[in-house]
Amino acid sequence: MSDTPFGFGLPPEEPEDGDEGKKKDQQSGGGQGPANPFGFGGLPGAGGFGGPGADNPLAAMFGSLNPTDLGAAFQQLGQMLSYEGGPVNWDMAKQIARQTVAQGTSDGTKDASVGPAERRAVEEAVRLADLWLDDVTSLPSGSASAVAWSRAEWVEATLPAWQELVDPVAERVGAAMGDVLPEEMQAMAGPLIGMMRSMGGAMFGTQIGQAVGVLAGEVVGSTDIGLPLGPAGRAALLPVNVEAFGKDLSVPQEEVRLYLALREAAHQRLFAHVPWLRSHLFGAVDGYARGIKVDTAKLEDVVGQFDPQNPEQLQDALQQGMFQPEDTPEQKAALARLETALALVEGWVDAVVHAAAKPRLGSADALRETLRRRRATGGPAEQTFATLIGLELRPRRLRDASRLWASVTDARGIDGRDGLWAHPDMLPTATDLDDPDGFVHREQLDFSELDKMLGEAAGGAHGKPDLRKKDDGETEDDDTE
Numbered sequence: 001m002s003d004t005p006f007g008f009g010l011p012p013e014e015p016e017d018g019d020e021g022k023k024k025d026q027q028s029g030g031g032q033g034p035a036n037p038f039g040f041g042g043l044p045g046a047g048g049f050g051g052p053g054a055d056n057p058l059a060a061m062f063g064s065l066n067p068t069d070l071g072a073a074f075q076q077l078g079q080m081l082s083y084e085g086g087p088v089n090w091d092m093a094k095q096i097a098r099q100t101v102a103q104g105t106s107d108g109t110k111d112a113s114v115g116p117a118e119r120r121a122v123e124e125a126v127r128l129a130d131l132w133l134d135d136v137t138s139l140p141s142g143s144a145s146a147v148a149w150s151r152a153e154w155v156e157a158t159l160p161a162w163q164e165l166v167d168p169v170a171e172r173v174g175a176a177m178g179d180v181l182p183e184e185m186q187a188m189a190g191p192l193i194g195m196m197r198s199m200g201g202a203m204f205g206t207q208i209g210q211a212v213g214v215l216a217g218e219v220v221g222s223t224d225i226g227l228p229l230g231p232a233g234r235a236a237l238l239p240v241n242v243e244a245f246g247k248d249l250s251v252p253q254e255e256v257r258l259y260l261a262l263r264e265a266a267h268q269r270l271f272a273h274v275p276w277l278r279s280h281l282f283g284a285v286d287g288y289a290r291g292i293k294v295d296t297a298k299l300e301d302v303v304g305q306f307d308p309q310n311p312e313q314l315q316d317a318l319q320q321g322m323f324q325p326e327d328t329p330e331q332k333a334a335l336a337r338l339e340t341a342l343a344l345v346e347g348w349v350d351a352v353v354h355a356a357a358k359p360r361l362g363s364a365d366a367l368r369e370t371l372r373r374r375r376a377t378g379g380p381a382e383q384t385f386a387t388l389i390g391l392e393l394r395p396r397r398l399r400d401a402s403r404l405w406a407s408v409t410d411a412r413g414i415d416g417r418d419g420l421w422a423h424p425d426m427l428p429t430a431t432d433l434d435d436p437d438g439f440v441h442r443e444q445l446d447f448s449e450l451d452k453m454l455g456e457a458a459g460g461a462h463g464k465p466d467l468r469k470k471d472d473g474e475t476e477d478d479d480t481e
Helices: 018-027 057-062 067-081 090-103 116-133 151-179 183-188 190-216 239-245 253-273 277-290 296-304 313-320 329-357 364-377 380-389 398-422 430-434 436-461
Strands: 145-148 234-237 467-469 475-477
Touching: 090 151, 090 190, 116 145, 116 234, 116 239, 116 253, 116 329, 151 190, 151 277, 234 253, 239 253, 253 277, 253 329, 253 364, 277 329, 329 364, 329 398, 329 430, 364 398, 398 430, 398 436, 430 436
Parallel strands: 145 234
Antiparallel strands: 467 475
């Protein structure tokens, strides 16, 4: 293990062994270091840390920056090391996310402020979508307002939800980082551990910020991943991303916007009128995250071989995944519950939106298939969250769930289908997704028995006699001796 564990010691002005040390330093990457050793990219005007100029220890840390950029670098480094909040530096995450958004997407699309015409178009699309949905679901509108967001506005609006999702995992990793330190170091390294927490929070903040920024260039609304990321009751679309989504589909832009508005409005109905659903989904994510086991052997290996001249190793390890497979029965069950819940939400939305759009939009089938494939494959940002959170936030069984909801609608009608959202115990399970017809048949029997029991209970409450068999076969009234 190196003398300056985790590479947080101050660099000496000259190598201890003179010119030979300089040569070794250059060969190991200290002079012409990695382009971004801490992973804190996006500094204003900076080409990244660790650029040319290794003879100067400051240049080895910050690269070739002009005085203005160097001041900004020191300011950000000071903010990073002085951070004393939770496991993720969310101020840094927001800053990195906004910088990522400002750079634009890989296809060259830049973010832009939303104009009045785009806002009116989104409001009208959501209003019309709600009218169409009234015919295909018993759940009333859940959109108190409709808004058009830029990518930067999406970042600002959704960060609180990401914090709720990511913090539990970051806490696990942060605790594991402290546990793998040798005992003698833990006893004497109080300031070092504090600095590690700050650095760990900054690393997570940087990665989350980059992923949120990339995702902001992909999403078309506030519910794309099946979770309500935005404020309650606010249906949102991102006009610049809606336009990019429909660019190569040979479908009129108005139809694309309306179909995506249907999906957003359907999600809003579900989350607004199923009060337990949001906490159920976020609780499932939290429960799964708290059961994650950090791969301490891998973390110990990283710590034991940590090179002070290459401090981005820890971030690289996080990017490659620090989580052991969900090998316990409890963890497998938690993962199954979460994946099933996400599939049921997306399957219901898929079925309801198709029922509303099919009679009215000629492009309904094509748009449905495009969305299904998009949700099934995900994108680079979703893969980043799969690495950081330990699971993929997308349903694996969307088509199965959609078929099940369609079967329930055929057998029990719209009210019977939507009534299943009254309680989480009434929802289909992962096994039911394998056998939709069996679920429909079984649920019909269960509900008829329940109706019978409720009817008898209501009759007894209204004073009707409760007749039952005596041992000798006669009947008696409960009210008589």
